[in-house]
Amino acid sequence: MVYSGLLTLFGRSHRMTDDARGEPRRAGRPLESVLSRARITTAALALITIEGYGGFTMSSLARTLQVAPSALYNHVSSKHEVLQWLEDHVMTMVDVSGFGSEPWDVAVRRWAWSYRDVFARHAPLVPLVAVLPVTGAPETLRMYETIAAGLAGAGVPVESLIPAIVAVESFIFGSALDANAPADIFDTGDLADSSPTFTAAVLGQDRSTGERPADVAFRFGLEALLAAVAATRRGPDA
Template sequence: MGRPRKALLDRERIGATALELVDEKGDFSVPEVARRLGVQTASVYHHVDGRAGVIELLRERITDAIDPGTLSDVPWDTALERWARSYRAAFAAHPRTIPMLMTSPIRAPRVLAQYESVAGLLSEAGFAPSLVLPVITGLDNIVLGSALDMSAPDTMWEVSEGAEAPRLAAAQAATSPSRADQAFDLTLAGFLGHCRDLLRTGPHQAP
């Protein structure tokens, strides 16, 4: 019998299967990934370093959907805004991965390469080294929080008859279906405005 043209198991299939599980139920285990692929758990461990390794495959798959070209050939603040929007769209497609990825160290080389580009952009713009990670972390918080918000119910504040919240009810009644997008635009604009102020006023050091 000839050898199969394609390997039965590889990192690509492991990552894709783990992402399917997380999209479906919010988590995965390595044995579950193995069962869905029809292989032994030990076979999965042959390709990845346990659960942490699979998490990095998830991170790579989602980050690959972020357009790195958004960081090129434009002023730093325009580049950050474009990158943030692409970043948000990538994670909005898989919101159940966010709690897992936000609480795990980033190790995947392809993902680190994108953050290296952002760090370089900020450094070249004039931000001090002590401010680069606070700015990146702040942008992460805005983007990932908004990506989660995009999967939330349209009505987040249910004001029942017994609740005394007339102004909240009126505000909710006046809110458009694009609330999540409006909130993201508002928060991102404020964040970038503050970053511009940091560069204008100096000193460019984290407090």
């Protein structure tokens, strides 16, 4: 069901092209002839979402696409390249529109919340994207350039840009996983007597706002990181 839905979303443009020409696909047309970056990326995203990274191989991807591995390699050189395509596709969902049009801290908040929410929906990708080089991933690099330029323009010194971005991004990745944690993750149960302070803290959380604990924790951590970035700023408005 997940794969079918994703394939419908990303394959729509290909079907529209055929329909616009009024040319029905000929019987017996080899499936590999319609492979594309979009189709391969869609299948890879569906496969990792369902099976996790451990179930993702070029052979399993070929089976998902119902083609021979040799046909797949006619369109993509390696598993690493597929992962770069996947990284780039997911990064286009992250909102960086605030940089250049909003105060730097508002823009970072917009980016961070969007980034967290995107990867909360695609949690199996976190351990992949967290260590994947940006070489060959233009959309990912464009996101980083936008953030770096925005922070530099706000007075963050060049030597602090990468530490700031990595610190916030690392927090985002962990928070994306936390967003999918069960509601009772901190229920101490029969061990409550051995951890009285922690148990009291769990029970004493402010739930009056109706916010999810994961969102409360994310806001708390993000604001702390923003304060640390703000402390590095130089210039008349710092």
